[in-house]
Amino acid sequence: MTATRRAAKTERSESTPDPATRFASVVELAALLRKRKASAVELAESVLADLEREGPRYNALASLMRERALREARAADRALARGAARTPLVGIPYGAKDLLAAVGAPTTWGAPQYAEQTFDEDAAVVDRLRRAGAVLAAKLAMVELAGGGGYRYPKASLQGPGLNPWDTGRWSGGSSSGSGAAVGAGLVPFAIGSETSGSIGTPAAYCGVTGLRPTYGLVSRRGAMALSWTLDKIGPMARSAEDCAIVLEAIAGPDSGDATLSGKRFKRLDRRAATARVRAVRVGYSGEELVLATPEAKAALEKGIAEFRRILKPKVVKAALPEGLPYGPMVFTVHAAEGAAAFADLIESPHWEELRDTRQMIGLRDALDIRARDYLRALRLRTVLQERLRALFQDVDVLLSFGRNTTATPVGQRLDQPASGSGGAPASQPRPVGNVALIPAGNLAGLPAIFFPCGFGSDGLPVGLQLVGPPFSEPLLVALAEAYQRETDHHLRRPPAATATRRAATTP
Amino acid sequence: MPTGTLRAVSREDAAATPTPPTDTRDIDDPARLADEAREQREKMAAELRGASLPIEVEPATIYRP
Numbered sequence: 001m002t003a004t005r006r007a008a009k010t011e012r013s014e015s016t017p018d019p020a021t022r023f024a025s026v027v028e029l030a031a032l033l034r035k036r037k038a039s040a041v042e043l044a045e046s047v048l049a050d051l052e053r054e055g056p057r058y059n060a061l062a063s064l065m066r067e068r069a070l071r072e073a074r075a076a077d078r079a080l081a082r083g084a085a086r087t088p089l090v091g092i093p094y095g096a097k098d099l100l101a102a103v104g105a106p107t108t109w110g111a112p113q114y115a116e117q118t119f120d121e122d123a124a125v126v127d128r129l130r131r132a133g134a135v136l137a138a139k140l141a142m143v144e145l146a147g148g149g150g151y152r153y154p155k156a157s158l159q160g161p162g163l164n165p166w167d168t169g170r171w172s173g174g175s176s177s178g179s180g181a182a183v184g185a186g187l188v189p190f191a192i193g194s195e196t197s198g199s200i201g202t203p204a205a206y207c208g209v210t211g212l213r214p215t216y217g218l219v220s221r222r223g224a225m226a227l228s229w230t231l232d233k234i235g236p237m238a239r240s241a242e243d244c245a246i247v248l249e250a251i252a253g254p255d256s257g258d259a260t261l262s263g264k265r266f267k268r269l270d271r272r273a274a275t276a277r278v279r280a281v282r283v284g285y286s287g288e289e290l291v292l293a294t295p296e297a298k299a300a301l302e303k304g305i306a307e308f309r310r311i312l313k314p315k316v317v318k319a320a321l322p323e324g325l326p327y328g329p330m331v332f333t334v335h336a337a338e339g340a341a342a343f344a345d346l347i348e349s350p351h352w353e354e355l356r357d358t359r360q361m362i363g364l365r366d367a368l369d370i371r372a373r374d375y376l377r378a379l380r381l382r383t384v385l386q387e388r389l390r391a392l393f394q395d396v397d398v399l400l401s402f403g404r405n406t407t408a409t410p411v412g413q414r415l416d417q418p419a420s421g422s423g424g425a426p427a428s429q430p431r432p433v434g435n436v437a438l439i440p441a442g443n444l445a446g447l448p449a450i451f452f453p454c455g456f457g458s459d460g461l462p463v464g465l466q467l468v469g470p471p472f473s474e475p476l477l478v479a480l481a482e483a484y485q486r487e488t489d490h491h492l493r494r495p496p497a498a499t500a501t502r503r504a505a506t507t508p
Numbered sequence: 509m510p511t512g513t514l515r516a517v518s519r520e521d522a523a524a525t526p527t528p529p530t531d532t533r534d535i536d537d538p539a540r541l542a543d544e545a546r547e548q549r550e551k552m553a554a555e556l557r558g559a560s561l562p563i564e565v566e567p568a569t570i571y572r573p
Contacts, residue, residue, distance in 0.1 A: 152536070230568070230569075324559065324560060325559060326552075326555040326556060326558075326559050328552070328555075329551075329552035329553070329555040329556050330556065332548075332552050333552055333553070333556060336549075358536055358538055358541055359536070359541050359545075362538060362541040362542050362545050363541075363545050365545075366542065366545035366546055366549055367545075367549070369546075369549065370549060370553075371553065374552075374553045374556050374557070376567050377556045377557065377559075377561065378556055379567030379568050379569065380561055380565045380566065380567045380568075381556065381559055381561060381565075382567070382568045383565050383566060383567060383568045384561065384562075384565055386568065414535075
């Protein structure tokens with residue numbers, strides 16, 4: 001492991017002359033800033049240059065926020081000079097999914113109708129990160145309206161299809177397309193994404209980054225586009241579980257502007273507590289869902305799961321999601337009915353047809369016809385699911401499965417084909433195999449999840465795992481993923497294209 | 509009528525119904541997409557209605573007085 005880290009650092013210094021920050025973690029950058037080996041302004045300038053030059057390569061950029069970033073970086077430098085940096089995020093640049101309001105740039109929600117939309121107040125998450133000293137460098141691209149209507153093509157975005165840093169012929173996943181691509185390409189140390197059902201997990205898996213979907217009600221959604229009031233969650237995407245935890249600590253907590261908040265905060269376990277919890281953990285695992293993995297992904301996923309078990313040596317309990325619940329129809333109905341209700345005024349306006357994806361447009365309009373009895377039945381079935389999962393989590397501490405059952409799909413491929421990895425509503429699956437429905441089930445029940453890389457498929461693209469726990473189990477999820485990442489280097493690997501690009505850009 | 513009876517009838521009907529002709533419209537044709545969206549919504553609703561659900565179960569809501 002040490003040798004691998006050393007090799008990674010050598011590669012970085014060869015490909016990145018000054019400052020040696022690209023692909024560095026939040027922890028590494030914070031140390032650099034505190035030791036005054038770089039200033040926050042230098043770091044911001046470097047990230048802004050990378051974003052400006054390479055963001056468009058991945059269609060990752062919605063708006064570059066140069067002026068604001070430099071202003072926040074100068075404030076960070078002043079705090080660092082005074083020795084008043086209270087969090088590790090002081091001076092650390094980041095990107096925010098473009099569904100979060102931020103003063104200084106449009107908030108497009110990925111849709112042509114909102115291309116010029118601006119807000120005079122920051123979203124709660126952006127405000128919290130500002131107060132923690134982080135530097136907002138960019139708004140990052142997303143699938144239009146976060147894909148509430150079930151989009152058919154990756155190009156369903158104002159910024160164009162999210163392209164994968166590991167292969168620009170592949171999709172970066174959705175709906176947090178730009179967040180996944182920007183972190184995966186090393187353009188920002190971390191980004192904020194959001195998940196209704198799969199929108200952090202899919203881009204994290206496809207782009208080889210770590211993503212943390214918090215418990216529903218842990219992170220304020222004030223100032224975020226509402227797609228599904230009972231499903232939307234906002235969370236970090238970064239290079240490691242440790243970095244995700246640092247960001248989550250800053251963004252979680254009470255806010256009077258979001259009535260659904262629990263009032264709880266997030267705090268990482270200290271090293272001793274984390275070690276004890278990891279040693280004692282009971283992991284629920286089925287493995288049956290691996291039969292649904294694509295040929296490119298299957299062997300790497302099996303290897304990743306075996307590696308996780310070998311490193312953490314957990315007590316593994318055979319456990320699968322409750323049977324008899326139609327997860328696909330449940331999440332589809334809640335997601336689509338709430339999304340259509342949220343956008344009803346737009347759907348019934350002449351501007352509706354400006355959306356980029358015809359299927360999404362028609363799907364959302366059709367969802368206005370979802371009957372109240374069906375929506376309420378989905379919510380009542382959700383209550384049953386929550387009760388059954390509470391029972392399941394008496395016997396296990398977490399559930400383990402793959403992040404996605406496929407590597408990133410070709411950018412021209414329809415997403416409503418089997419095993420497509422669509423960020424939209426999953427296909428109906430009345431009899432789910434093993435834990436294949438963990439993403440819709442976890443989202444319906446408001447459960448936290450961590451997604452982290454575990455290797456590469458036969459096509460050279462990243463694959464990852466996910467761990468899901470009971471509400472507010474983020475400290476354990478982080479501790480488990482950190483324990484895995486301390487012994488592996490999958491999360492440290494970099495896309496060859498990004499390295500080649502940097503070399504080309506810096507070679508005279 | 510008990511749900512089970514309805515489902516049984518619908519299965520028999522399905523067995524007796526000839527396969528519908530393949531849709532020849534372009535896959536992105538808006539009229540075809542509208543038909544598919546409606547069919548999907550109806551299929552999802554049918555699956556929800558077919559799932560066992562005790563009458564006393566209340567919906568999870570976000571309403572907190």
